[in-house]
Amino acid sequence: MFWAAMIGVIVTMVLAMIRAILGPTVFDRILALNMFGTKTVLLIAVVGFLVGRPDFLDLALIYALMNFIGTIAILKYARFGSLGSDAKRPRSQL
Amino acid sequence: MPRALVVFAVLLSTWLLWSGVYEPLTIGLGVASCAFVAWFTTRLEPGPQPKTDMGFWFRLLLYVPWLLKEIVIANLQVARVICSPSMPISPQMLRVPCGPKTPLGQTLYANSITLTPGTITLDLRDDTVLVHALSKGSSQGEMDRRCRHVEGQS
Amino acid sequence: MIVLDIISWVLLVSGGLFCIIGGIGIIRLPDFYTRTHGASITDTLGAGLMLAGLGVQTLPHFMDGDWLILVKLMAIAAFLLITSPTSGHALVKAAYARGVRWNQGDVPLLNKKKEGEE
Known part of the structure; x- marks a missing residue:
């Protein structure tokens, strides 16, 4: 029965990938990437149950953490053009 | 310093809950890494501390x-x-x-x-x-x- | 335990269905700001239902150590519920600051200065 959930997740990942390729702006691509990452977390969890090794959930949790930090980092780069603390930061946008 | 102790306690209890393996080596690694992270947070500015009851x-x-x-x-x-x-x-x-x-x-x-x-x-x-x-x-x-x-x- | 299996089945399949609906939304909706709503569906109800379905799977052997798996599933769900609005807000705010256009409706700008600066 986990196959049905897996197929749903994989179809969603394909759709997100299509949007990442089409996306007219860079923000569409980041949105699709973020969604792809969330689906990866779900996929790891479902696969863990499918093969009977629920310790995969630890990997899923780590992936969720890294996906969040990665999205924020890419956004910071897209917005300020640098990741360092010396990034030129418009005063009004803290 | 009390804040670092609170961080250490929370991290260590999370580690013990998560690992499920209670051997001297894993617990020692947990204590060491939690202590490192707790020391690390003392170098950060404390964020805003909203008052809650x-x-x-x-x-x-x-x-x-x-x-x-x-x-x-x-x-x-x-x-x-x-x-x-x-x-x-x-x-x-x-x-x-x-x-x-x-x-x-x-x-x-x-x-x-x-x-x-x-x-x-x-x-x-x-x-x-x-x-x-x-x-x-x-x-x-x-x-x-x-x-x-x-x-x-x- | 056939009842639990059926509940879990229903939750997993409907979670997958909501994920696909969000995926269709992200393709069909016309501009960036509306697409974020499609992504929001998969992040809340899609992920939530699917994790709930997996959580029901742990119940038959709850006392033999499966409670830890349930705790981990709930931690993942709570983490997704906290980070999803944060990254979503950061995304639209960055797009708004960069001046990404929206399709229709008159726009009450909070501060026109920001548009000029960028």
């Missing part, structure tokens, strides 16, 4: 089920809009007055708006929220009232 957490606990119910309802609405062939959307930017006044209450309000599909918060300043909505009509008045209640007004 027990009543706040209790009211928050009552607020969450209502929020989950709202999320499910909004999900069904947006799903129906997306699935219908004509896609009857009327996207718009709205300025909504923000009832909660403390930073904690405003954060709760803005996060609740964003978490509900169909509405997303863009900006918050001067006690108004800039919201992008997929279509007209949502339960923001009710959400505003409940957030103010959680915050402690009235």
Whole structure:
């Protein structure tokens, strides 16, 4: 029965990938990437149950953490053009 | 220093809960890494420390089920809009007055708006929220009232 | 335990269905700001239902150590519920500051200065 959930997740990942390729702006691509990452977390969890090794959930949790930090980092780069603390930061946008 | 001790205790209990293996080597590694992270946090500036009391957490606990119910309802609405062939959307930017006044209450309000599909918060300043909505009509008045209640007004 | 299996089945399949609906939304909706609502569906109800379905799977052997799996599933769900609005808000705010256009409706700008600066 986990196959049905897996197929749903994989179809969603394909759709997100299509949007990442089409996306007219860079923000569409980041949105699709973020969604792809969330689906990866779900996929790891479902696969863990499918093969009977629920310790995969630890990997899923780590992936969720890294996906969040990665999205924020890419956004910071897209917005300020640098990741360092010396990034030129418009005063009004803290 | 007490803050570092609290961080250490929380991290170590999480480690012990997560690992499920209780041998000297893994526990030792856990203690070492938790101590390192606790030392690391002393080098960070302490963030804002909002004042909370027990009543706040209790009211928050009552607020969450209502929020989950709202999320499910909004999900069904947006799903129906997306699935219908004509896609009857009327996207718009709205300025909504923000009832909660403390930073904690405003954060709760803005996060609740964003978490509900169909509405997303863009900006918050001067006690108004800039919201992008997929279509007209949502339960923001009710959400505003409940957030103010959680915050402690009235 | 056939009842639990059926409940879990229903939750997993409906979670997958909501994920696909959000995926269709992210393709069909016309501009960036509306697409974020499609992504919001998969992040809340899609992920929530699917994790709930997996959580029901742990119940038959709850006392033999499966409670730890349930705790981990709930931690993942709570983490997704906290980070999803944060990254969503950061995304639209960055797009708004960069001046990404929206399709229709008159726009009450909070501060016109920001548009000029960028």
